[in-house]
Amino acid sequence: MKKTAFKLVLASAVALAVCSAAFAAEKLKVGFVYVGPVGDFGYSYQHDQGRLAMQKALGDKVETTFIENVPETDSDRSIEQLARSGHKLIFTTSFGYMEPTLRVAKKFPGVKFEHATGYKRSENVATYTAKFHEGRYVIGQIAGKMTKTNTLGYVASFPIPEVVAGINAFILGAQSVNPAVKVKIIWANTWFDPGKEADAAKALLAQGADIITQHTDSAAPLQETEKAGKLGFGQASDQARFAPKAQMTSIVDDWSSYYIERTKAVLNGTWKSKDTFGGMDVDMVHLAPYANIPDDVKKMAEETAAAIKAKKLHPFKCPVLGQDGKPVECKDGKALTDKQITSMNWYVKGIDDTVPK
Amino acid sequence: MTSEMFQLILMTVVTAATPLILAAIGELVTERAGVLNLGVEGMMIMGAAMGFAGAYASGSTLIGALCGIVAGAFMAALFGLLTIGFAINQVASGLALTIFGIGLSGLLGAGFVGLKRDPPAHLHVPGLSDLPYLGKLVFSEDLFVYVAFGLVAGVAWFLTRSRPGLALRAIGDNHQSAHALGLPVRRTRFLATLFGGGCAGLAGAYLTLAYTPFWSPGMTAGRGWIALALVVFASWKPWRLVLGALLFGGATVLQLHAQAASLGLPGQLLSAVPYLATIVALLLLSSGARKNAAAPAALGQAFIAPR
Numbered sequence: 001m002k003k004t005a006f007k008l009v010l011a012s013a014v015a016l017a018v019c020s021a022a023f024a025a026e027k028l029k030v031g032f033v034y035v036g037p038v039g040d041f042g043y044s045y046q047h048d049q050g051r052l053a054m055q056k057a058l059g060d061k062v063e064t065t066f067i068e069n070v071p072e073t074d075s076d077r078s079i080e081q082l083a084r085s086g087h088k089l090i091f092t093t094s095f096g097y098m099e100p101t102l103r104v105a106k107k108f109p110g111v112k113f114e115h116a117t118g119y120k121r122s123e124n125v126a127t128y129t130a131k132f133h134e135g136r137y138v139i140g141q142i143a144g145k146m147t148k149t150n151t152l153g154y155v156a157s158f159p160i161p162e163v164v165a166g167i168n169a170f171i172l173g174a175q176s177v178n179p180a181v182k183v184k185i186i187w188a189n190t191w192f193d194p195g196k197e198a199d200a201a202k203a204l205l206a207q208g209a210d211i212i213t214q215h216t217d218s219a220a221p222l223q224e225t226e227k228a229g230k231l232g233f234g235q236a237s238d239q240a241r242f243a244p245k246a247q248m249t250s251i252v253d254d255w256s257s258y259y260i261e262r263t264k265a266v267l268n269g270t271w272k273s274k275d276t277f278g279g280m281d282v283d284m285v286h287l288a289p290y291a292n293i294p295d296d297v298k299k300m301a302e303e304t305a306a307a308i309k310a311k312k313l314h315p316f317k318c319p320v321l322g323q324d325g326k327p328v329e330c331k332d333g334k335a336l337t338d339k340q341i342t343s344m345n346w347y348v349k350g351i352d353d354t355v356p357k
Numbered sequence: 358m359t360s361e362m363f364q365l366i367l368m369t370v371v372t373a374a375t376p377l378i379l380a381a382i383g384e385l386v387t388e389r390a391g392v393l394n395l396g397v398e399g400m401m402i403m404g405a406a407m408g409f410a411g412a413y414a415s416g417s418t419l420i421g422a423l424c425g426i427v428a429g430a431f432m433a434a435l436f437g438l439l440t441i442g443f444a445i446n447q448v449a450s451g452l453a454l455t456i457f458g459i460g461l462s463g464l465l466g467a468g469f470v471g472l473k474r475d476p477p478a479h480l481h482v483p484g485l486s487d488l489p490y491l492g493k494l495v496f497s498e499d500l501f502v503y504v505a506f507g508l509v510a511g512v513a514w515f516l517t518r519s520r521p522g523l524a525l526r527a528i529g530d531n532h533q534s535a536h537a538l539g540l541p542v543r544r545t546r547f548l549a550t551l552f553g554g555g556c557a558g559l560a561g562a563y564l565t566l567a568y569t570p571f572w573s574p575g576m577t578a579g580r581g582w583i584a585l586a587l588v589v590f591a592s593w594k595p596w597r598l599v600l601g602a603l604l605f606g607g608a609t610v611l612q613l614h615a616q617a618a619s620l621g622l623p624g625q626l627l628s629a630v631p632y633l634a635t636i637v638a639l640l641l642l643s644s645g646a647r648k649n650a651a652a653p654a655a656l657g658q659a660f661i662a663p664r
Binding site for chain 2: 036037039040041068069153184185186187188189190192193194195196197198199200202203204206207209218219220223224227241242352353356
């Protein structure tokens, strides 16, 4: 009698556990991996804003987790941890997570991965990035108009195609209003190191640059720029609060609509691996409110941004001249293709440097 | 190169070296007493977070600096309790404290992310500050820089010219004999550890109060580890430590200037220059005729008083 009673209790306990596990699986767990701190008020901050927007839009259906400050060289563990703990959709938000994401994706075929700013996909790994270079073209135009020394300073991070394309778009924008302009580039070899970024800005200012722009994630270069009484641009997020007198505008990344769309796709079961390359037309990139510039420059910037958004103007419209002065191959005759932009490893004419290997 | 640019470059070298000098001089004293404190990075970042918090809350850079010192000293007291009070392995405790400090600073500093302050004023000596080439460099730095160099001078004097300094060195070289002589081993080591933590905290506070006046998690970016290496590089001698910090800070900053001046050298190679320079310098130092390694002989050894 006791044995059967015991078996009955055991069986019902197991059944209950299985049932509750099934109920718990209702919420979709979505994970995010950030390369810097959410508090960088730059790149990682914007990804987190996208996460929060997605959480708000989908409410009870999702549960989000994020891991910040994950170094690109040691990201396998973090991505795998998210995959192991029941997350079914994982966003890895930095270029250097490309190989680790593919490795972990192979081990977890049931989990969907989204890799930002990369270019390798697989069955369960999609890629997405924004056309930051569209924003770069607009700020390049502003820089070209506002510089008095005709020297622009650029605090760059790593020589990957996205950064090189940004530099090229920036200088093309500047050259379109001021053909004599030159740019000085410093490769900080980091996405986030406020001390080093500030030093880089100081070095550029010492070398005569009077407009500073950056592709690193903290507000340090802008702060140095304001200290020196010069003007600059923020990166990835509106950094005006750090340098209200120096920031003219900032390229703002907006991932919200993409995150909502992709999470919905997983919930509906319609998720497929693909590449997304969205620009100002889908509002993945927009510019922070303009400040510290005269009205005619503001008008010019607004018109350019509107033209890019309406797809009437392309930052890399042909002919694009390479450093040797010869036009770069232009297949459809109008502008460089997306593929050419995402694999760009050469400078346009007017930049006197060489791209580091 | 104009005298203006020359001075600007030298000034960035000095300001890059200052946090390293501050953290390393404290660690030098701690190690001279025989305590190997690997928690410098954790203490530094706590000083950075709490220093900014204190300065933002009170509106005064000085109070912020004091908060940074106290935060670093607090972490050092924890470390002291573990390694001197309970005689736990110093290496493991130091590493644990680094990880703890980095995490705790992120937690406590969370409310201060996104805020900014004004950097402190620089000294200005009328007449002297306007000298070409060296005027601003020597007479127009901010207070932290002068404190750093003052500390080095003070520590150098203390270690070589005072009785307590001699006692400290004796304890670092042979704690059992020092104890037999009646010197207070545990008290001296604890005080030296507190001093080291306070200096590391001040170094961190310098980063968030003067270098880049805002707080962001992970701001120290490994400078604490570099300070540890600098102590070895300096053969535990204060003035050589300044040389090492200037060399390292200089190499870090000069490669940025070289890039801006388009000297044509690959950026990644230039980034490695500071570390390569340190290794070369270490090789040259150890190949010299000086066989006495100058490391405190009892470094890292826990002290348990014999009955």
